[in-house]
Amino acid sequence: MTLRIGVDVDGVLADFRSAFRATATRVLRREVDERQESPQADDGLVPSDVRRVWQHIANAQNWWMEVEPYEPEQIARFYSLARAGSWEVFFLTRRPPSAGDSVQFQTQWWIERFGFYLPAVLTVPGSRGDVANGLRLDLLLDDQLINCVEVVSATPTKAVLMLRGNDAAARDHAIDRGVGVVSTLSEAVTVIERLHDVLPQRRGRLLRLADWFTGHTEVHTLPQNPRTVRPVPPFKKP
Numbered sequence: 181m182t183l184r185i186g187v188d189v190d191g192v193l194a195d196f197r198s199a200f201r202a203t204a205t206r207v208l209r210r211e212v213d214e215r216q217e218s219p220q221a222d223d224g225l226v227p228s229d230v231r232r233v234w235q236h237i238a239n240a241q242n243w244w245m246e247v248e249p250y251e252p253e254q255i256a257r258f259y260s261l262a263r264a265g266s267w268e269v270f271f272l273t274r275r276p277p278s279a280g281d282s283v284q285f286q287t288q289w290w291i292e293r294f295g296f297y298l299p300a301v302l303t304v305p306g307s308r309g310d311v312a313n314g315l316r317l318d319l320l321l322d323d324q325l326i327n328c329v330e331v332v333s334a335t336p337t338k339a340v341l342m343l344r345g346n347d348a349a350a351r352d353h354a355i356d357r358g359v360g361v362v363s364t365l366s367e368a369v370t371v372i373e374r375l376h377d378v379l380p381q382r383r384g385r386l387l388r389l390a391d392w393f394t395g396h397t398e399v400h401t402l403p404q405n406p407r408t409v410r411p412v413p414p415f416k417k418p
């Protein structure tokens with residue numbers, strides 16, 4: 181059985197908030213602290229400021245490459261476990277375009293930089309419920325409660341909310357709606373490992389009976405890092 185996992189990028193792997201704030205500080209030429217991010221705040225970013233920052237991002241070359249990861253070593257750990265467990269992982273993002281390469285390519289390059297090779301990145305502006313259904317996801321990992329709630333209420337997909345920080349009210353709110361809650365990528369990857377262990381049992385007996393009769397077969401997998409061994413065109417003439 182193949183576990184199918186959807187992973188949101190910003191807020192889960194990538195620290196978009198800090199990168200946006202750093203860009204806002206440069207563009208607006210004043211300090212922008214965290215509590216000023218709300219457009220409603222009197223002393224914060226008003227909608228016209230937010231528009232200026234987004235306009236700057238739209239014109240910046242490969243701006244998405246500037247975003248820092250939260251836990252880079254966990255991206256590599258996730259890759260190793262995904263390879264070992266034959267999981268199918270889809271990275272999902274609604275990032276608007278910046279100048280330079282496509283959002284998809286920038287995001288693929290960025291993820292691979294931390295050791296998750298050949299990442300499948302889907303730039304999907306629409307509903308996460310539709311995506312979860314279309315991709316037959318077993319699990320969605322997302323930092324937006326609204327996405328998680330949409331997925332658990334409209335699909336059989338499980339959802340895990342990435343809640344960095346101590347917002348007890350948001351945690352309770354998510355749990356009440358049947359959404360799992362984690363506070364780090366490390367914890368999220370451990371939850372996925374656990375799901376990998378329990379899901380086949382939940383999917384009925386047939387699979388286990390089939391395993392019983394199949395016996396042991398040796399599994400051959402491709403190298404851990406495809407970049408070291410796989411030549412790319414143009415190939416040199418012998």
Ligand SMILES: [Mg+2]
Binds near residue numbers: 188189192324
């Ligand atoms: Mg997000």
